[in-house]
Amino acid sequence: MNSKLLALSSKIIFRNPSRMFSASNAKFTKVNDEGFPDPLDLATGIEKKEMLLRLAGNDDPYNLKAIKRGVGTSDKPTLVPSAFEARIIGCVCEEDASHVKWMWLHSGEPKRCYCGHWFKLEFKEALV
Incomplete structure (x- = not known):
């Protein structure tokens, strides 16, 4: 059985060698000495807006980092x-806590967590 499989696979490999290997145009073109273009020139849409915000000094445009209480x-x-108008927030009430207490926070009214800390929603412009 193995010899039949080996014979069949060798026939396929030697019959279609052009499918096994490919030649790209990069081999036949001259290398440009300018190097790679600037990523900011290639970016569009939200990606470009995010890059511009990072250049302006805003390292967290989507507010993904944890907020210190x-x-x-x-x-x-x-x-x-x-x-x-509303956002789900999580509060780690104690330093050695192994869970997060989640709660809805609505605009306009401060809300108290179970541990006693107060939170309030602050409006921020959206990126889009």
């Missing part, structure tokens, strides 16, 4: 940026 009182709540 501030004072967290009812008079001075921790501000959470959002481009929407």
